[in-house]
Amino acid sequence: MAINNDRPIPTQSVGAQFHDNARMSMRDVNIFYGDKQAIFDVSLDIGQNEVMAMIGPSGCGKSTFLRSLNRMNDTIEGCRVVGDIAMDGQDLYDSKLDVVELRARVGMVFQKPNPFPKSIYDNVAYGPKIHGLAESRVDLDEIVESSLRKASLWNEVKDRLHQPGTGLSGGQQQRLCIARAIAVNPEVILMDEPCSALDPIATAKIEELIEELSENFTIAIVTHSMQQAARVSHRTAYFHLGRLIEVNPTEQVFTMPEHELTEGYITGRFG
Amino acid sequence: MQASTLLFIVIALAVFGYFSGYGRSLKVAKPLGSIRHLHSLPSYYGIQTAIWCALPALALLAIWQLFADTLIHSYLMAGLGELITDQADYNLTLNRIINVASGALPATGQSDYVVAAAAQLNSIAAIQKWALTILVLTLCSAGGLWSWRRIAADFRARAAVENVLQKFLLACASLAILTTLGIVMSVLFESIQFFQTVPVSEFVFGTSWSPQTAIRVDQIGSSGSFGAVPLFTGTLLISAIAMVVAVPVGLMSAIYLAEYASPKFRRSAKPLLEILAGVPTVVYGFFAALTVAPLIRDLGASFGLNVAAESALAAGSVMGIMIIPFISSLADDVITAVPQSMRDGSLAMGATKSETIRNVVIPAALPGIVGGILLAASRAIGETMIVVMAAGMAANLTANPLEAVTTVTVQIVTLLTGDQEFDSAKTLAAFALGLMLFIVTLGLNFLALRIVKKYREQYD
Numbered sequence: 001m002a003i004n005n006d007r008p009i010p011t012q013s014v015g016a017q018f019h020d021n022a023r024m025s026m027r028d029v030n031i032f033y034g035d036k037q038a039i040f041d042v043s044l045d046i047g048q049n050e051v052m053a054m055i056g057p058s059g060c061g062k063s064t065f066l067r068s069l070n071r072m073n074d075t076i077e078g079c080r081v082v083g084d085i086a087m088d089g090q091d092l093y094d095s096k097l098d099v100v101e102l103r104a105r106v107g108m109v110f111q112k113p114n115p116f117p118k119s120i121y122d123n124v125a126y127g128p129k130i131h132g133l134a135e136s137r138v139d140l141d142e143i144v145e146s147s148l149r150k151a152s153l154w155n156e157v158k159d160r161l162h163q164p165g166t167g168l169s170g171g172q173q174q175r176l177c178i179a180r181a182i183a184v185n186p187e188v189i190l191m192d193e194p195c196s197a198l199d200p201i202a203t204a205k206i207e208e209l210i211e212e213l214s215e216n217f218t219i220a221i222v223t224h225s226m227q228q229a230a231r232v233s234h235r236t237a238y239f240h241l242g243r244l245i246e247v248n249p250t251e252q253v254f255t256m257p258e259h260e261l262t263e264g265y266i267t268g269r270f271g
Numbered sequence: 272m273q274a275s276t277l278l279f280i281v282i283a284l285a286v287f288g289y290f291s292g293y294g295r296s297l298k299v300a301k302p303l304g305s306i307r308h309l310h311s312l313p314s315y316y317g318i319q320t321a322i323w324c325a326l327p328a329l330a331l332l333a334i335w336q337l338f339a340d341t342l343i344h345s346y347l348m349a350g351l352g353e354l355i356t357d358q359a360d361y362n363l364t365l366n367r368i369i370n371v372a373s374g375a376l377p378a379t380g381q382s383d384y385v386v387a388a389a390a391q392l393n394s395i396a397a398i399q400k401w402a403l404t405i406l407v408l409t410l411c412s413a414g415g416l417w418s419w420r421r422i423a424a425d426f427r428a429r430a431a432v433e434n435v436l437q438k439f440l441l442a443c444a445s446l447a448i449l450t451t452l453g454i455v456m457s458v459l460f461e462s463i464q465f466f467q468t469v470p471v472s473e474f475v476f477g478t479s480w481s482p483q484t485a486i487r488v489d490q491i492g493s494s495g496s497f498g499a500v501p502l503f504t505g506t507l508l509i510s511a512i513a514m515v516v517a518v519p520v521g522l523m524s525a526i527y528l529a530e531y532a533s534p535k536f537r538r539s540a541k542p543l544l545e546i547l548a549g550v551p552t553v554v555y556g557f558f559a560a561l562t563v564a565p566l567i568r569d570l571g572a573s574f575g576l577n578v579a580a581e582s583a584l585a586a587g588s589v590m591g592i593m594i595i596p597f598i599s600s601l602a603d604d605v606i607t608a609v610p611q612s613m614r615d616g617s618l619a620m621g622a623t624k625s626e627t628i629r630n631v632v633i634p635a636a637l638p639g640i641v642g643g644i645l646l647a648a649s650r651a652i653g654e655t656m657i658v659v660m661a662a663g664m665a666a667n668l669t670a671n672p673l674e675a676v677t678t679v680t681v682q683i684v685t686l687l688t689g690d691q692e693f694d695s696a697k698t699l700a701a702f703a704l705g706l707m708l709f710i711v712t713l714g715l716n717f718l719a720l721r722i723v724k725k726y727r728e729q730y731d
Binding site for chain 2: 070072075100101102103104107108110112114115116117118126127130131177180181184
């Protein structure tokens with residue numbers, strides 16, 4: 001269905017954008033690709049151990065916004081971020097900040113499972129190795145095992161740790177990527193439509209996993225599935241044409257949306 | 272009529288056939304309403320007619336040209352009967368008859384039977400020319416007429432044309448393969464002949480190479496020794512030096528171009544690098560012989576080393592420069608083909624760019640890179656001009672890159688240049704060497720293609 005452009009797009013977001021115990025806080029963020037602006041004046045807090053879902057129609061800029069949280073946009077030529085993005089009060093776009101260290105603290109899981117063409121073990125051990133997290137082989141084995149356990153993949157792969165990660169099924173590959181991300185013990189995990197390439201059973205497993213992970217990690221997840229947002233998240237942010245329209249506790253967004261655009265999207269009038 | 276004239280007539284008839292077929296299909300379509308009611312477009316009917324006009328006639332023409340002379344000659348010679356028994360005598364007499372018949376040789380002074388045979392040849396030739404003309408033209412018009420008459424609304428001309436086209440393409444493809452096969456066969460048979468005089472074991476394992484043989488029976492001289500090991504080691508040495516130069520430089524430049532360089536720089540730098548592959552090898556050859564070899568010799572002398580004027584090092588390093596683009600271009604392609612998601616995955620873990628390249632991109636691209644290196648190696652092994660000019664001719668069995676060595680290709684060149692006897696072991700040795708070279712490079716190419724193919728299946 002086409003987006004109804006007759007309705008005015010507000011410059012102000014509605015709802016509870018701010019959080020008392022904020023892990024990451026974004027203020028007046030604008031993102032540009034060359035001359036084209038993708039994100040307009042977004043202000044948002046993501047709380048400690050919170051699962052924040054970002055929903056919205058395709059091309060609304062939610063993935064762009066997510067990628068700016070660990071500066072993955074740096075790899076895209078011509079991408080420019082204006083505004084404040086801070087984590088625990090530290091500006092992420094400070095020129096003195098070490099982007100390598102930032103990405104170790106803010107992990108990311110991508111849309112399509114992207115295991116390295118290495119063994120399952122080496123996939124998980126990759127991060128700990130480059131950050132020197134393991135003193136010995138025993139340490140490394142331990143990290144690999146606990147990460148795979150946290151990603152609820154251990155029982156499926158413990159007998160074939162040294163076979164290629166690319167040989168796993170799609171859902172297993174995605175859990176391997178999650179294990180890989182949590183192996184460096186990040187504080188925040190960004191997930192960019194982590195289930196869009198998976199079947200319903202694998203999706204259910206990942207959703208279950210997200211719930212478990214939220215005990216230890218702060219999670220921001222971009223998703224196309226509103227049911228998924230409703231199931232896994234604590235708060236939901238609705239994006240529309242590069243603007244943040246509404247942020248509210250998930251239950252409220254899906255039962256009593258404050259903004260008519262949000263309502264239109266969740267009731268399926270467009271999207 | 273001359274064959275070339277005949278060819279033009281057939282082509283002209285085929286063009287005429289096209290238009291008449293086209294016209295007839297339109298005429299067939301007229302009472303039906305429009306060409307919509309024909310099975311195929313009118314041009315297909317035209318092409319169908321043209322094909323039937325030209326193809327059988329041309330095939331007959333080709334076959335006739337290939338075999339008619341041989342048949343006539345053997346018929347003539349059979350007529351001479353027991354007069355000729357020896358093979359050499361046979362060819363000589365035949366040539367004499369042909370020359371007398373064409374008037375290149377005056378008939379006076381030739382034996383009677385030669386003059387008679389020449390007269391017979393002339394009369395047969397006249398008859399066969401007429402027969403050919405009549406047959407070809409008949410076939411041409413009969414084929415065209417037959418297919419012209421077949422044109423009807425439900426005749427599936429499109430399928431028929433597609434069918435012929437497919438067979439034509441197949442014929443083109445097989446031509447290339449058959450040529451390769453022909454080369455292999457000719458090399459193989461000559462080699463077998465060589466191995467009848469020199470045992471295979473001596474050739475493959477012998478360590479002394481000195482192919483000079485006595486030409487006359489009573490001549491005093493060496494009987495030749497055909498141990499090819501020094502040539503193999505020389506080839507290996509030079510190729511190894513070339514790879515030592517080319518692999519690091521090629522790989523690093525590929526990594527720079529694919530991962531670090533700006534698109535603009537890459538666009539201009541890559542073709543520039545590829546120019547290296549386009550420089551004629553003979554230019555590299557005199558660059559190696561006149562610039563690099565003396566440079567290395569002087570450099571060695573300043574360190575107190577004794578370097579030959581023509582050294583393996585000079586030839587090998589210049590050859591290395593020549594094959595850089597083979598490696599860099601292929602490696603660049605496979606590195607660019609590594610999906611961005613791999614790099615993103617690594618970068619998102621907090622890896623730096625060089626860690627990402629080292630740990631993820633290169634391992635993922637490795638099979639393709641190895642494929643490129645093997646292709647470059649087979650190129651290095653087969654390279655001739657640089658080594659002829661810069662590596663010398665002496666078949667030394669050595670691993671010292673500062674000495675002169677010779678390679679398989681250089682020996683083939685020296686064995687076959689100038690006037691040679693084509694049945695002496697010396698000349699035939701060139702074919703045996705060629706066979707070895709062919710086997711090795713074929714093996715390397717095969718291996719390289721297998722590796723590259725395997726790599727393609729990796730991410731899906």
